[in-house]
Amino acid sequence: MSDLDAPTGNTTAEDAGERKQAASFADVPPTPMRAFARLPGLRALRSMRTAIYLLIALVIATVVPTLVPQRITNPEKVAEIGRTHPYWFSVGERLRVFDVFTSPWYMAIWVSLLVVLLLCLLPRTRAFVRQVRRSTATPRAGTLPRLPHTVEWRTDAGPEAAAAQVRSVLRRRLWRQGRANDAGQYVAEKGTVREAGSLLFHWSLFLLLTGLAATRFLGYAGQAAIVEGKEFVEAPIDYDAWTNRGSLGDSVHRGFTVALDRFQVDDPDTAETPDFVSDVRVIDGGREVFAQQVHPNVPLNYRGVKMYQLSFGWAPEVVVRDPSGKVVFDDFVLTRPGGPRGSWTGVLKVPSLEPQAGFRVFLFPDPQVLTPEQAAQFADDDLGDGVLVANRSPNPVAPLLVFEEWRGDLGLESGPQNVNVLDVSAMTRADVGAAQLGGDGFDLDDGLAVRFADLRHYSVFSIKRDPGLVLVLIGASLLLLGLIPALYSRRRRLWVWVRPDPDAVDAGAEGSAAATLVTLGGIAYQRKDAFSDEFTDVVTACRAAVPPQERAPESDVSKP
Amino acid sequence: MSTAIRLSNATFLIALVSYFVAMVASFGYLAYKAEPWRKGAMAALGVGVTSQAVSLAAIVVHLHRAPWGSIYEFCSSMALLMMAVTLFAIVPRRGLAAVSGFLCGVAVVLMGAGWVWYAPPSTLVPALRSNWLTFHVFMAITGSTMLLAAAVVSALYLVRLRWEGRNPSWDLTAATTKEVDAVADAESGTRTPELAGRPTGPGAALAATPRAGRVARQPAAERLDELARRLVIIAFPIWTVAIFAGAIWGEQAWGRYWGWDPKETMSFMIWATFAVYLHARATKGWRTRGAAWVGVTGGVLILANMFVVNILVSGLHSYAMP
Numbered sequence: 049m050s051d052l053d054a055p056t057g058n059t060t061a062e063d064a065g066e067r068k069q070a071a072s073f074a075d076v077p078p079t080p081m082r083a084f085a086r087l088p089g090l091r092a093l094r095s096m097r098t099a100i101y102l103l104i105a106l107v108i109a110t111v112v113p114t115l116v117p118q119r120i121t122n123p124e125k126v127a128e129i130g131r132t133h134p135y136w137f138s139v140g141e142r143l144r145v146f147d148v149f150t151s152p153w154y155m156a157i158w159v160s161l162l163v164v165l166l167l168c169l170l171p172r173t174r175a176f177v178r179q180v181r182r183s184t185a186t187p188r189a190g191t192l193p194r195l196p197h198t199v200e201w202r203t204d205a206g207p208e209a210a211a212a213q214v215r216s217v218l219r220r221r222l223w224r225q226g227r228a229n230d231a232g233q234y235v236a237e238k239g240t241v242r243e244a245g246s247l248l249f250h251w252s253l254f255l256l257l258t259g260l261a262a263t264r265f266l267g268y269a270g271q272a273a274i275v276e277g278k279e280f281v282e283a284p285i286d287y288d289a290w291t292n293r294g295s296l297g298d299s300v301h302r303g304f305t306v307a308l309d310r311f312q313v314d315d316p317d318t319a320e321t322p323d324f325v326s327d328v329r330v331i332d333g334g335r336e337v338f339a340q341q342v343h344p345n346v347p348l349n350y351r352g353v354k355m356y357q358l359s360f361g362w363a364p365e366v367v368v369r370d371p372s373g374k375v376v377f378d379d380f381v382l383t384r385p386g387g388p389r390g391s392w393t394g395v396l397k398v399p400s401l402e403p404q405a406g407f408r409v410f411l412f413p414d415p416q417v418l419t420p421e422q423a424a425q426f427a428d429d430d431l432g433d434g435v436l437v438a439n440r441s442p443n444p445v446a447p448l449l450v451f452e453e454w455r456g457d458l459g460l461e462s463g464p465q466n467v468n469v470l471d472v473s474a475m476t477r478a479d480v481g482a483a484q485l486g487g488d489g490f491d492l493d494d495g496l497a498v499r500f501a502d503l504r505h506y507s508v509f510s511i512k513r514d515p516g517l518v519l520v521l522i523g524a525s526l527l528l529l530g531l532i533p534a535l536y537s538r539r540r541r542l543w544v545w546v547r548p549d550p551d552a553v554d555a556g557a558e559g560s561a562a563a564t565l566v567t568l569g570g571i572a573y574q575r576k577d578a579f580s581d582e583f584t585d586v587v588t589a590c591r592a593a594v595p596p597q598e599r600a601p602e603s604d605v606s607k608p
Numbered sequence: 609m610s611t612a613i614r615l616s617n618a619t620f621l622i623a624l625v626s627y628f629v630a631m632v633a634s635f636g637y638l639a640y641k642a643e644p645w646r647k648g649a650m651a652a653l654g655v656g657v658t659s660q661a662v663s664l665a666a667i668v669v670h671l672h673r674a675p676w677g678s679i680y681e682f683c684s685s686m687a688l689l690m691m692a693v694t695l696f697a698i699v700p701r702r703g704l705a706a707v708s709g710f711l712c713g714v715a716v717v718l719m720g721a722g723w724v725w726y727a728p729p730s731t732l733v734p735a736l737r738s739n740w741l742t743f744h745v746f747m748a749i750t751g752s753t754m755l756l757a758a759a760v761v762s763a764l765y766l767v768r769l770r771w772e773g774r775n776p777s778w779d780l781t782a783a784t785t786k787e788v789d790a791v792a793d794a795e796s797g798t799r800t801p802e803l804a805g806r807p808t809g810p811g812a813a814l815a816a817t818p819r820a821g822r823v824a825r826q827p828a829a830e831r832l833d834e835l836a837r838r839l840v841i842i843a844f845p846i847w848t849v850a851i852f853a854g855a856i857w858g859e860q861a862w863g864r865y866w867g868w869d870p871k872e873t874m875s876f877m878i879w880a881t882f883a884v885y886l887h888a889r890a891t892k893g894w895r896t897r898g899a900a901w902v903g904v905t906g907g908v909l910i911l912a913n914m915f916v917v918n919i920l921v922s923g924l925h926s927y928a929m930p
Contacts, residue, residue, distance in 0.1 A: 096891045103884045104902075110877050114870055121869055149868050260866075269864070291864075345860050356863035510863040520865065524852050531848060535841040535886075 099168065102161040109157055113148040116140070120149065120291070162257070169250050176243050183237045183541070184226030190233070192543060195569040196576070197583045201596040202549055202563045207232060210564045211546040213593040221586065223542065232547040239539040242574070248530030252523045259519030268294035268301075269512035274308040275363045275380045276504040279331075281305050282353055282511070288467075292512075300513070302351050304332035309339075311360060311505040315443065324360055326507045342509070356510040361385065362392050364411055364449050364485075365502035371495030376400055382506055383411045384468070388429035390439030391450070395470045397458050404460075405478075405496065406470045408452040411503075414441040415448040434480065447485040449500040453478040453492055540579055542586070543569035566594055612670035613729055619663035620684060624719045626656030627691060627712050634699075634709030638826070646705050653695040653712075660688045667729045676745045681729060682914070683722030687715040689753045704835065706826050710760050721915065740857035747850035748875075752910045754843035755882060758836045759907020762900040765832035769896065772829050833896070836903060837889065844882050851875050874913040881906040 117125035126146050130137045144151030192198065203210055211232060218225055218236055228234040270287040274280045282302045294300065310327040326342045330350050342348050348355040361384055368377035377398045387393035392411040398404065408430075415437040418426075423436050435450055456475030481490035481498060489499030549563040568587055572579030633649035636642075664675040664684060676682045690711055698708045826832070854875070855865035866872060885902045888894035 096887060097893070100884055100887055100891060100894065103880055103887070107877050107880045107884070110873060110880075113868065114873050114877070118868060121867065347860065347863065354863060356861070358862070512863055517859075517865075524855075528845065528848060528852070531845050535845065 096168075099161065099164050102157060102164060106157050106161060109148070109154055112145055116145045116148075118148065119146050162254070165250060165253070169247065172243075173247055173251075176247060179243070180240060183240065184224055184235050186227045186229050187233055187235060189229050189231035192545060192567060192569050195543065195571050197570040197580070198567070199569075199583075199587045200565065200567045201591065202565055203594045203596055205564055205594055207546055207548050207564045210566055210594045214544060214546060214566065214568075214590050217589045217593050218542070218544070218586070221589070225544075228544075228546075231545075233543070233545045236542040236544060237539070238541075239537045239574075241533040242537040242539050245530040245533030245535075245537065249527055249534050250530075252527035252530060254523075256520055256523030256527065259516035259521075259523055262516030262519060263514050264292065264516075265295040266300075267512065267514045267516065268292055268296075269510070269514075271358065271508060271510050273361075273382055273506045273508045274306065274326075275382075275506045276308055276311045278380070279305050279307045280509075287511070302332075302353055302513075304330060304337075304350065304353075306330055306348070306355065308507055311507045313360060313505070324357065324507075326357055326509075328355075342507075352515070353511065353513050358508045358510045360505055360507045362411055362413060362444075363504050363506040364394075364409065364447070364500055365504070366396055366407070366409065366449070366451075367489070367499040367501050368396075368398055368405075368407075369497040369499075370401065373497075378501075380502075380504065380506070381409055382468075383409065385442075387411075388431050389426060389437070391431075395468055397460075397467075397470070399458055399460055401496075403455045404458045404475075406454045406458055406472070406475060407498070408454070408470055410450040410452075412437055412439045412448045412450065413503075414439060414443055414445040416440040435482075437482075444485075444503060447500070447503050448482055449485070450480070450482045451490075451498060452480050453494075453496070455494070538572060538574035538578075540570060540572040540582070543567070545569075563597060564594075566590070610670065612666045616663045616666035616670075616729065619659040619666070620719070620723075623656040623660035623663060623688075623691075624716065624723070626652045626659065627687070627715050627719070630656060630691075631709050631712035631716060634705065634712055638706045638709055646699065646702070649705070649708060649712075650695065650699045653691060653699060653708075657688065657691050657695050660684065660691070664688060671729055674742045674745065675729075676749060677729060678725075678727045679914075680722040680726045682745075682749065683718045685749050686753045686756075687718045687722075689750060690715050690718075690757060693754075693757070703827055703831065707761060707764060707832070707835070710764060711757060714756065714760055740853055740860065744850055744853035744857050747846050747853055751843050751847035751850050752878075752914070754839050755847060755878070756907050756910050758839035758843065759903050759910070761832055761836040761839065762903035762907070764826060765829055765836060766897065766900050766904070768826050768829040768832055769900075833900070836900070840882055840885055840903065844879075844886065847875075847879060847882070851879060871913065874909065878906055878909045878913060881909055 117129070119126050129140075129146075140146055144153070148154050205213065211228065215225060221238075223236040223238050224240065225236040226234045268290070269292040270290040272280055272287050280286050282304050284298050284301060307329045308326055309329060311324070312327075313324040323343065327339070328342055328348060329339045330337045330348070332351075337350070340348055342355060342357045344357050347357070361382060363380040363382050365380050366377065367375060370376050377396060379396070381394040381396045383392035383394035385392050387410055390412075392413070394409050394411070396407045396409065398406070410431060416439070418436045418438055420436065422438075423434075426432075426438070431450065431452075437448060437450065454470065454472050454475040455478045456472075459471045459474055478494060479492045481492055483490045483498055483500035485500050485503050487500065489497050491497050545565075545567040547565055549565040551563075568583075568590065570579065570583045570586070572582075630649045630652035633645050633652055637645035637649060664681070667673075667675040667681060671677075676685050694708050694711045694715075698704050698711065827835075851872075854872070858867070858872075859865040881902060885899055885906060888899035888902055891898075
């Protein structure tokens with residue numbers, strides 16, 4: 049990237065020798081500084097070609113996560129590959145193809161790219177600062193350099209009047225003009241903003257990535273389900289899942305409470321695309337702070353923690369009593385859609401019983417009674433043809449809870465378990481029953497009694513704290529701000545020389561006013577083709593303001 | 609199906625046929641360089657753009673939402689944009705008109721693909737209703753259409769460059785046309801793009817031979833390269849804005865601005881590819897062929913992003929809603 053936008057001017061030997069003094073009028077502005085040039089290898093490392101190769105490598109590496117499912121976006125699919133192709137799965141795990149974005153090899157490409165970028169940017173930034181200071185500095189008197197575009201003409205106007213006219217033409221055209229030396233020479237420049245924009249763009253990338261890193265290491269993100277009427281405490285224990293656990297530990301959590309008072313979802317029969325909304329109250333330090341409705345596009349934002357409405361579901365309250373009538377379980381069970389016959393399924397575990405008990409529950413919000421013939425078509429599903437119901441609609445009409453009782457060892461000792469899965473490898477199916485909402489419940493064969501006490505919605509929130517967000521936003525804005533001039537602006541310079549005509553001076557007083565010689569030279573560092581037109585325009589405007597002598601020889605337009 | 613949707617479908621098909629006619633006429637112009645072909649292409653494009661505008665307007669008026677709720681509508685919006693640019697910026701210029709047949713071809717393929725994956729326009733799920741989303745998709749359509757057009761032009765440039773390499777006497781012609789250009793510029797102070805596309809010097813006879821003819825009548829490589837560059841420098845910031853707007857919407861809707869969702873990953877790849885293109889153009893050894901190949905690769909990625917990701921890969925961006 050060091051040679052991106054680099055002026056193609058020729059650096060003269062005297063430029064290096066006379067760096068301390070002001071540049072001569074004949075000097076073409078210096079090319080970007082050659083830092084580290086003496087260290088072998090470093091020059092190649094910070095060349096644009098290296099950066100291009102690395103960027104191409106990054107694009108090719110990114111093909112992998114578009115073809116292979118990633119754990120962060122599609123964990124189910126990754127787990128499925130683990131089950132169906134264990135050998136390839138282990139190979140993939142070793143190569144980290146399921147976690148490309150956090151894998152060492154992907155990071156290595158990024159880091160190399162950033163290092164090369166930094167090595168390009170530092171010298172370029174230094175050179176740019178120097179260039180801004182020096183590009184229109186008053187030059188020492190000298191001859192006009194060899195330039196792609198040069199025009200010279202004689203005019204009857206006096207040197208001062210002519211210089212003032214040219215100056216005002218260029219000012220109207222927004223050229224940045226230096227001060228003239230005693231010989232009437234100065235330099236004007238336009239499009240310095242190109243390099244400024246390019247530098248801003250590339251530095252902003254670093255700002256943006258710093259923000260991303262801050263989010264990853266200083267922030268956290270997870271999900272939590274709250275049952276209608278219940279509360280959630282913003283502390284690690286109340287989270288159900290994590291997408292980013294952060295690196296600062298538990299102390300950074302805010303510890304306030306969010307109470308879900310009500311959850312509403314549009315009737316899917318009347319609304320084509322149902323909206324859903326959670327009415328929540330935020331309680332902090334024992335005091336209610338505010339109440340808000342959280343929609344899919346309207347998150348809750350409190351003390352840097354944001355809660356987004358993600359999804360929702362049904363949570364039946366199930367009460368289990370042992371044969372003596374003692375309550376051994378009383379809680380809301382989170383169920384998910386997608387169960388057999390349109391049911392919502394969930395799991396509850398009662399480890400206090402001996403032997404331990406586990407239930408699979410199937411919720412039918414709007415059950416429809418089936419004939420045995422109708423049920424026969426479902427003989428192969430989890431419920432079997434003994435259960436004569438199917439779900440008709442997602443609206444709770446006469447909700448029915450079907451449950452399947454398992455007794456044995458829940459396997460809780462063998463480590464953390466998924467709360468949504470019942471491990472039946474050491475259990476036997478004991479009984480099947482059903483209970484209506486608010487009814488008396490169902491007595492199982494082994495003396496347990498199960499009651500379907502209540503049915504509420506639960507609402508799932510994506511919760512996160514993102515301290516890098518502001519940096520990312522600033523980085524992205526600056527990046528855009530820099531991109532526009534970097535792409536559309538182009539740097540070009542004019543050499544202006546207005547002086548008394550030496551020939552006329554030699555000829556002596558002919559009575560008429562002394563003629564003036566005006567010279568304009570120009571060079572563009574980008575889009576040289578477009579500059580021919582612009583240079584012609586500038587010259588035309590100058591000649592309109594400072595008309596050439598009629599008897600003078602025609603102007604000499606030279607092009608490369 | 610309501611009347612508005614029926615109208616929308618009918619005008620869509622009229623537009624598809626018109627673009628096909630415009631494509632044939634443009635290729636006719638490419639082959640015979642005769643004005644009637646170009647005028648015909650322009651007329652067909654006019655009919656197509658008008659009726660497709662009606663088609664999309666019907667969706668907007670009927671459903672009160674922007675016309676990009678499904679892959680069909682997305683393709684249709686993209687094609688309309690591409691054809692509108694062709695109608696107003698490419699065909700009227702004789703020096704560039706020969707390119708329009710290829711752009712029409714891309715539009716016809718886009719619309720054909722949209723028709724294959726047709727879904728009746730309907731209202732959207734809640735998460736898809738947001739101003740940022742509308743803006744995001746608008747910018748994504750604009751940006752990807754222009755980048756795709758740039759890729760097509762880059763491909764034509766590569767063909768032309770190869771041809772110019774094999775026909776060295778063309779250089780002579782190019783030099784001559786350049787001079788003609790320069791003289792015309794100096795005389796009138798205005799640019800005359802038509803002149804450069806038409807060989808007038810010693811190469812003209814060569815260009816007229818039937819074998820070399822088709823490529824010879826294409827705009828000069830330099831001009832194609834410049835057109836591709838302009839398209840990319842306009843489209844690249846638009847694509848950048850599209851990604852940012854999508855990130856802002858993602859932040860609002862899902863609580864994360866970047867999650868390496870398949871579509872996000874692909875859009876990053878496209879962005880990086882065209883960043884390579886821009887850098888390659890400023891690097892010795894990459895300036896011509898290398899940069900053009902990078903541009904063509906970018907076009908392939910855009911198509912992959914539109915079709916493969918939407919249809920085969922599941923993610924937050926896939927149109928396959930439960």
